[in-house]
Amino acid sequence: MVKIKVRFYTKGSFVKDPTLRYEGGDLFAVQGIDSDKWFYFEATDHLEEKVRNFDLASINLWWMHDDGTLAEDIKPFKDDRDARKMSKFAIDNKVFVFVFEIYAEPKASSLDLQSLIGKGKNVVGADKGQSSKALVVDDAPEESSEESDYETDDSDEDSTDESVKDVHFYDSEEERALDNDCPYEAESESDGGGRRNTLKFNHEETMTENFSFVKGMEFSSLQQFKEAVHKHNVLLMRDVKIVKNDAYRCRVVCKKKEECNYLLLCSRVRTTTTFRVKTSKEKHDCGKRFNSKSAKAAWVATVIVDKLKNNPKMKLNEIVAEVRTRFSIDIPTGRAFKARQIARRIVEGDASKQYSLLWSYSAELRRVSPGNTCKLEIDRPDPMLQHRFGRDPNDQYLPLAFVVVETESKDSWSWFMTLLLEDIGERRWCFISDQQKGLINVFEEMLPGTEHRFCVRHLYANFKKKFGGGTLLRDLMMGAAKATYYEAWEDKMEQIKQEKKAAYDWLIAIPTKQWCKHAFPFYSRCDVIMNNLSESFNATILLQRDKPIITMIEWIRKYLMERFATLREKG
Ligand SMILES: [Zn+2]
Incomplete structure (x- = not known):
């Protein structure tokens, strides 16, 4: 597994003159994604969350690794298969953090990108850096090709730094009076010629030393601005x-301030809730201070809180290392300890807050999706996730129900099975399970009339643990399971007996109606002996198990809904 960082380019479009580039629009980045948790809907979720009026139906998505050239390396990003290609690409290249770029292109765009891909190799002067990196943030396309339109006063080497190189910010205005008494932005600022395009601060992007609070950058709250300033100055040491607030x-x-002219001024844009950087003189004249006091425990807590969610047992030296790698600051272990306490409270606060919301959440679910069932019995946290699948006669699987329980026991299984049968009605159902202990008892005691089979794959896994692998025994066991008439089954069993008596004894002790096709009752008209679908579903939702409860359920619900929608389209 490697970490992936993804830059999303949105609201712009591709132009070709003569090289292919993406012009206009916005940029935001998401990082720290595990390569094995990268899905198509992960990407579209981010887009929907970040981009106002985002409409997936009207755009095409494209992806490229950030070292690529648009004309040669860009590929369509349409589904999970493409997402897997990206993950594989990242893993194959064995880099710790891999950067991808995703481009949103309006479907209505006149450029037939598909036909252009691959032809870029022949384009004379195809400049790698130019084509893949130049994102022009400017509303006025006619003027955008003139270099002089862009801020050029910053001639330091670090103007090529990682965080700002993607954005050339258009800003030709004189600095406004430093201490403007009007609390609102003057309206004239957005009038006149080349209207400045907005540059939104992206709080998902990790703050780096080279970050720049460009004039005009927008924040969704003053708090967000202050936090960003704080983080930035910790990095700058x-x-x-804050003198006026x-x-x-x-x-x-x-x-x-006697020796340093550093100054940032941020104020609200009139009649909106947006805050904009009005004045930026962000270079310090003073010297660095080591062991910055700013890296206080509360701040360290905000740095580690996401990591802690996935790894509640995060060690103190891991916290120290995390702060060191990301911010080049050494914090004392005591502060790491305090930070972990604060961060834990944040994480647990989230989790228990969600528990208290469960009742209203379920009420809302029932309101928006009549016909579905949602039953609730809240006991204690630390849930486990179980699910059942239905299979229709056309061999199509469909998720039927899932449940979150405190632990996998006879109690929780019988609770779930009772509710499930209540909901789907008493009929001759056939259940296939992977031999969970609690479940076996429930079936035997509570639901004697219900057919219950073991998934042969799981049965074999247990078999293998006890008697060792080897193709001979495996084929014999599978053969016995799949045999459609008694004599064929008997023949395989006899061979197992010759091969390994203990294995035979173990198998023969399991009622044949639970794992052997020949012994299945006739009525269920279902000859499935494995529940593969559960496995892949398990793998997918496993990634969500550590999330706070509503976050987790919402994710699963959306995932299933989208799966239905995709399957319906294909069908
Ligand atoms: Zn200073």
Whole structure:
């Protein structure tokens, strides 16, 4: 598994003149994705969350690794198969953090990208850097090709830094008066010629030393702005303070303001809830301070909280290392300890808050999806996830129900089975399970009339553990399971007996009606002996098990809904 970072390019479109490039639009990035958790709907979820009025139906998605050239390396991104190609690409290239770029292209676009792909190799002067990296944030396409339109006053080497190289920010205005008493932005700012395109601060992107609070950058709240400033200055190893701070604006200066002209001013855009950087003089004149006091425990907690969600047992030295790698700061172990306490409270707070919301959540589910069943009995957290699948006669699987229980026991199984049968009605159902202990008892005691089979794959796994593998025994056992008449079954069993008496004794002790095709009752008209679907579903939802309860259920619900929709389209 490798970590993937994905940059999403949206609201722009491809142009070819003469090289292929993506022009206009916005950019945001998501990082820290595990390559084995990368799915198509993961990508579209991010797009829907981040891009206003995003409409998946009207766009095509494309992907490319960030070292690629658009004309040569861009590929369609349509489904999970493409997502797997990306994961495989990242794994094959054995880099710790792999960066992909995803481009959203309006379907209505006049450019037939499909026909252009691969032809880029012949384009004279196809400039790799240019074609893949130049994202012009500018509303006025006619002017956008002139280099002089872009800010050029920053001639330091670090103008090529990672975080800002993707964006050339159009800004020709003079700096506004530093201490403007009007709490709102003057309206004239957005009038006039080349209207400045908005550059939204992306809080998902990791703050780096090279981050730039460009004038005009937008924040969704002052709190978000302050946090970003704080994180940034921790990286810069400077201490800053907020000198003017009300509901509409905030002014940040360096703590050594006698010798340093650092200044950021952020204020609310009139009649909106957006805050915009008005003044930015973000280079410190003062020197670095080591062991920055700013890296306080609460801040460290916000840095590690996501990691802690996936790894509640995160060790103190891992926390110290995490802060060191990401921010080049050494924090004392004591602070790591305090930070972990704070972060745990944040994580657990999330989790228990969701438990208290479960009743209203289930009420809402019943309201929006009549005909579905949602039953609730809240006991204690730390749930396990179980599910059942239905199979229709056309060999199509469809998820029937899933349940979250405190532990896999006879109690929880009988609770679930009772509710399930209540819901689907008493009929001659045939259940296939993977030999869970609790479930076997439930079937024997509570539901004697219900047919219950073992998944032969699981049965074999247990068989193999006891008697060892080897193709001979495996084929004989599978053969016995699949045999459609008694004599064929008897023949295979006899051979197993010759081969390994103990294995024979073990198998013969299991009622044949639970694992042998020849002994299945006639009425169920179902000759399935394996539940493969459960396995793949398991693998998918396994990734969600650690999430707070509503987050997890919502994810599964959406995943199933989208699966239905996709299958319906194909069918
Ligand atoms: Zn300073």
